[in-house]
Amino acid sequence: MRLLRLELAGFGPYRGRFEIDFAAFEADGVYLIAGPTGAGKSTILDAVCFALYGSAPRYDERAHLRSDLAGPDEATWVELDVQLGDRVLRVRRSPEYERPKQRGSGTTREKAQATLLERTPSGWEAVATTAKEVGHEVARLVGLTKDEFLQVTLLAQGGFAEFLGASSDERKALLERLFGTGSMRRLRELALxxxxxxxxxxxxxxxxxxxxxxxxxxxxxxxxxxxEAPADDGAADERSLAALEGILTERLEAASAAAVAATAAEREAREARDAARALAERIARRDGAVAAVAALEAASDAIAADRERLADADRVAEAAAEVDRWTRADRRAQRAATALEAATAVLPESLEPERAAVEREREAALDDVARASETTRFERELPQLEHAADEAERDARAAEEAVDAARRERAEHPEARDALVRAREDAATRAAGTEPARAALEAAEARLEARERADRLVEHEREASAEAGRTAAAQHAAADALQRLQAARVAGMAGELASALVAGEPCPVCGALEHPSPHAPGGDIVTADDVADAIAASEAALAAATAANETLAALERERASLEAIAGAADRDALAAALDAARAAQRACIDAAAERERLGRELEQHDERSRELDGRIAELERVVGERRSAAASAATRLADARARVREALGEHPDARSMLHAASTRRDALEQWLEADAERARAAAEQEEAAADGRAALERLGIADREALAAMRLEPAERLALRERIRAHDDELASARGVLAQPELQGLPETAPDVAPLEAALVEAEAASALAARAEATAQTRLDHAAADLDDARQAIRSLADGAEHAATVRALADALDGRNELRQDIETYVLAARLGTIIEAANLRLGAMTDGRFALLHDEGTAYRGKASGLGIQVLDAHTGRARTTKSLSGGETFLASLALALGLADVVQAEAGGISLETLFVDEGFGSLDQDSLEAALATLDALRAGGRSVGVISHVQQMQERIPWRIRVVPVPGGGSRIEVAASDSPGRAQETALRAG
Structure with missing residues (x-):
């Protein structure tokens, strides 16, 4: 995997948008990421990790990934282009974060987003569009988890330097953190x-x-x-369980036999009782039937009278309809005659009560009602017509007033337009100086900023000068001390060799076995370690002096550049010039705004003039229309008033005219309806009387009164019929019961059932007691069977699992460290991986130290509870002896740490399926190296880029900045945050810098 490009915005300390083109570094292979401590160098790697895996190792993404300096309208996102084999992918992510609302107070939540694109010949095509899908695809394509990626991509020497000098237990904790053996610990815990x-x-x-x-x-x-049950003489087995089950089975068999005998005795007692009870019931049925027949025969005379009354009522029911109609016709004829008399009383006295005359008078009355209704409608419309006429007149006058007002407003427009034109031309003249004022303001700001920075550097320059003097004196002192120690070491070498001579053993210089005149040792012996310490101190003093001189020179160059920009003026003069430039620019900006405002007002003024011209023409048309409408409304009102006066005649108003006509019409129509009803009722009365008399003659009944005496209501006839049928049915049923064969020949009195009932109760109690005893025995056997089965299952499980339990206990003891190696499973796995990593690290360490040093894996058993198999020693080829890693110098420790880190990266890549990582990052630590060691480390890094690998070095060491041409510089920004600058140099000491910042 190769990083091609990184772009970020609003991320960590970076407020704006920054872009890093990693592909530009491929020619050099090694590039530097430099900047002050805390500026944000490692945040670049955090952004790479966040883009790939959605989280950063040093951040809580919801709280800190978004820059605290970002504004409400500034987004937070990271975009990374990577190459995987022949495929080029682009992943873009933005975290979930709270940002201030653009309007109002409070915050709003931005949801996390992620997209994954692939570059094709036709452009970028989407591969995944959700955070979950992107995470799955990245893990699949990259082939590394986030922890593995950080281990093999970011080589942090700090952790490995700590690792080298740690104790076994401390080294175990560091290995667990670096290699993540939590699964092994969980395996041990699971085994335990x-x-x-x-x-x-x-x-x-x-x-x-x-x-x-x-x-x-x-x-x-x-x-x-x-x-009693068998005695409990120890752990139960199958034989003792069978004996217990046999006892319960025998008891159940005995209880079952007793229950069968008790049930047979109960059955015999019940049969005797049931036979006596059946005989007594038949005798009772016979006696009841005899009594019922006697009672029913006594009521026969009353039933015969009911039969005769029901027959008369059924016969007269045939003529009831005709007689009822005759009665109703008489009542209707009487009501019709009464209504006609009342209608005749309200007719006009001059009108004869004859139908033809009344009908002619009714037609005349209908015409009068129609005329009165029309006159009423005209009279109701008069107020509306009057209101319409008044409204039309008011509308006409309002339109005339609107025309006059619009004409007056239009007459004032030319003079107002001339004033706006003059004001706009004046503002345009003043706004013409905007661009020169802006340039003058930028120049004034630059001069003031340069003056302030130059003034601040004066004190820093004095401090740097003092530091340069101090470090130079310290360097000279260290050089003198080294020279004295080296001379003393040479002078005392003969005495040191002589003190080690032993009689009979060869001299290490000449090989002689006799030592007749050994050199006398001096007073103070200077050892090789003393000289080595002095060399290290001298080199450190030289490095400090060089760094102090470089710092002083850089400050002097920076202040000279700033003085050239600021000029000779002091800060107060430059601040006053800046205020004047700001005021001039503000005046030009205000004039430009005024010019735009006046231009808009002039456009609005002209638009208003055009609107007024159109409005005047429209209002003149409306005046004509409304004058015509007012004249029409007045004409309609006059016509309506004339028609109403003509129609009323002698009536005071249309309402009284309509009431008189309606009353006369209603009286005539009421008489005509009453006369017609009287005729219809008389005809119906004659027809109903004839039918009623014929029906009475047919039945032989004298008159309607006799028929009424014989009639019964339907409900009364139904009740009589039901009573007669019930009597007949009951009598037949009682006689049928007496005729049944089973009631013949019975004794006069019933048997006594009470003794038989008592015997049955006693037998039932005995049977229930025996049944309960049997059920109890069965329940005990059932319960015991379940318990016995469970006990047998437990016995078999204990026997079957004995070997497995012993195996599991042995495995748990082995995984927990109770073994010959005294290593738990985590330590064992870590020791194996440590050995593999040390083998890979020695390939690097031997090259960096010219074969002098190699790391040894100490697998010896530790004591007093310490972790075994995690020891590390260093083999020094100069002495041929192994020694502790704590004896390494600072530079040697760095080289060993770098070798371990590179070894870890090689092992993790191999374990991840041979994944190729063309981009690596090496963290701080180069400041502890001398010149030769630094050269060796750089040679190793240079070897890492074989085959096209790109290596990023994170360091603030000046020598690294001089040796590595391409570098990424992280620069703090005044007021907070940082910016990223990418610098390229053709040779050490000469660089051309380009800040790739946008947004």
Missing amino acids: ADGKALGAQRAELEQRRDDRVARVRSLIGPGDDDE
């Missing part, structure tokens, strides 16, 4: 938990077996013959 759970399970099985056997023994208890 399984062993514990299996022990508890076996204890539970034993307890369950004992509980079930105890419950079966309690069910047995003493029997009828005081038989």
Whole structure:
């Protein structure tokens, strides 16, 4: 995997948008990421990790991924282009974060978003569009988890330097953090938990077996013959369980036999009682039937009278309809005659009560009602016509007034337009100086900023000068001390060799076995370690002096550049010039705004003039229309008033005229209707009387009064019929009961059933007691069977799982460190991986140290509870002996740490399926190296880019900035935040910088 391009905005300390083209570094291979501590160098790697995996190792993405400096309208996002083999992908992510609302107070939540695109010949095509899909695709395509990616991409020497000098237990903790062996720890914990759970399970099985056997023994208890259960002489087995089950089975068989005998005795007692009860019931039925027949025969005379009355009522019912119609016709004729008399009383006295004359008078009255209705309508319309005429006159006058007002307003427009034109031309003249004023303001701001920065650098320059003097003196002192120690070391070498001579052993210089005149040792012996420490101190002093001189020179160059920009003026003069430039620019900006405003007002003024011209023409047309409408309304009102006066005649108003006509019409129509009803009622009365007399003659009844005496209502006839039928049915039923064969020849008195009932109750009680005893025995056997089955299952499970339990306990002990190596599973796995990593690290370390140093994996057993198999020693080829890693110098420790980090990266890549990573980052630590070690480290990094690999080095060491041509510089911004600058140099000491910042 190769990083091609990174673009970010509103992320961490970076408020704006920044872009880094990693592809531009491929020619050099190694590039530098430099900047002050805390500026945001590592945030670049956080952005890469967030783009790929949706989270950053050093951030809580919801709280800190978004820059605190970003404004409400500024978004937060990261976009990364990567190459995987022949495929080029682009992943873009934005985290979920709270931002201030653009309007109002409070905050609003921006949801997390993610997209994954692939570059094709036709452009970028979407691969995934949700955060979940993007995470799945990235993990599948990259082939590394986030932790693995960080391990093999970001080589942090700090953790490995700590790792080298740690104790076994501390090294184990660091290995667990670096390599993530939580799964092994969980495996050990699971094994221990399984062993514990299996022990508890076996204890539970034993307890369950004992509980079930105890419950079966309690069910047995003493029997009828005081038989006790077998004694409990230890752990139960299959034979003892079978003996318990046999006792319960025998007791059930005895109870079943007793229950069968009791049931037979109960059956015999019930049969005797049922036979006596049946005989008594037949005798009672016979006696009841005899009494019923006697009672029914006594009521026969009354039933015969009812039969005769029902027959008369059925006969007269045939003529009831004709007689009822005759009666109704008489009543209708009487009502019609009365109504005609009342209608005749309200007719006019001059009108004869004859139908033809009344009909002619009614037609005349209808015409009068029609004329009165029309006159009423005209009279109701008069107020509306008057209102319409008044409204039309008011509308006409209002239109005339509107025309006059519009004409007056239009007459004032030319003079107002001339004033607007003059004001706009004046504002345009003043706004013409905007661009020169802006340029003058920028120049004034630059001069003031340069003056302030130059003034601040004066104190820093004095401090740097003092530091340069101090470090130079320290460097000279360290050089002098080294020279003195080296001379003393040479002078005392003979005495040191002589003090080590032993009689009979060869001299290391000449090989002689005799030492007749050894050199006397000096007073103070200077060892090789003393000289090495002095060399290190001298080199450190030289590096400090060089750094101090470079810092002083950089400050002097920067202040000279700033002085050239600021000029000779002091800060107060430059601040006053800046205020004047701001005021001039503000005046030009205000004039431009005024010019635009006046231009809009002039356009609005001309538009208003055009609107007034159109409005005047429209109002003149409306005046003509409304004058014509007012004249028409006045004419309609005059015509309506004339028609109403003509129609009323002698009536005061249309309402009284309509009332008189309607009253006369209603009286005439009422008489005509009453006369017609009287004729219809008389005809119907004559026809109904004839039918009624014929019906009476047919039945032989004298008159309507005789028929009324014989009539019964339908409900009364139905009740009589039901009573007669019920009497007949009851008499037949009683006589049928007496004729039944089973009631013939019965004794006079019924048998006594009470003694038989008592015998049955006693037999039922005995049978129930025997049944309960049988059920109890069966229940005990059933319960015991379940308990016995459970106990047998527990016994079999204990026997089957004995070997498995022993195996699990042995495995748990081995994984927990109770083994010959005294290593738990985590330590064992870590020791194996440590050995692999040390082998890979030695390939790098040997090259960086010219074969002098190699790391050794100490697999010896540790004591006092410490982790075994995690020891590391260093083999020094100069001495041929292994020694502790704490004896390494600072530069040697850095080289060993770098070798371990590179070894870890190689191992993780191999374990991840041979994934190729063409982009690596190496963290801080180069400041501890001397010149030769630095050269060796750089050579190793240079070797890493073989085959096209790109290596990013994170460091603030000046020598690194001089040696590495391409670099990414993180620069703090005044007021907070940082910016990213990408610098390229053709040779050390000469660089051309380009800040790739946007937004």
